[in-house]
Amino acid sequence: MTEGFCEKCRAGSTDESSGSIKEGLFGHEFKGEAAKCPECGSHVAVLWRQFAGFPVKLIGCYRYKLVGAHFGGVDFLSRRVPDDQALIRRTRLNSILFTLAIFAAIGVYEWWRRSHR
């Protein structure tokens, strides 16, 4: 595996990076995984601004490569790629369903806890 992006991935993306972002339920998150590259291990992901886990604002599609994880966050590289509408739709839908499922699970748990006292 090479440092950074391989030739092919660099050619298919622009120099524009997402910069450093604050990830989290009330911050930004890269969602989804498409066009995984066997050469450098990067993939295309959609950067969303989210609120309580719900994707509220599309920032854009980026070729994303994780370079390291540590306490308090991850280090990554990103390069802008053209918007992938199918991936955008899929990540939006998936994270809405995922967040709703978590809220539903919390609701069921609360109901169970109250009814078993």
Ligand SMILES: [Zn+2]
């Ligand atoms: Zn690559």
